[in-house]
Amino acid sequence: MDLEAKKISFVQEFLRLQNEEIIIGLEKMLHKSKAELLEKEMKPMSMQQFNTEIDQALDDSKNGRLTKASELKSKVQKWG
Numbered sequence: 418m419d420l421e422a423k424k425i426s427f428v429q430e431f432l433r434l435q436n437e438e439i440i441i442g443l444e445k446m447l448h449k450s451k452a453e454l455l456e457k458e459m460k461p462m463s464m465q466q467f468n469t470e471i472d473q474a475l476d477d478s479k480n481g482r483l484t485k486a487s488e489l490k491s492k493v494q495k496w497g
Contacts, residue, residue: 418426434440477483
């Protein structure tokens, strides 16, 4: 069974569940597994990349390529 078939089968089985405790447990396990996978895949950036990003940020600031937090908050509120 390929991954897509497994996902469909899992979703079908999940939708038949009537026990909230099982659903909550599966939800917790999903969030925990995703967080663990993300942490495992994260790699620290090199000093060269770090310095490049600092230089870019300073250049953006110098050339007015910034968004104020209040403007960003206003834009985000319009999304919903």
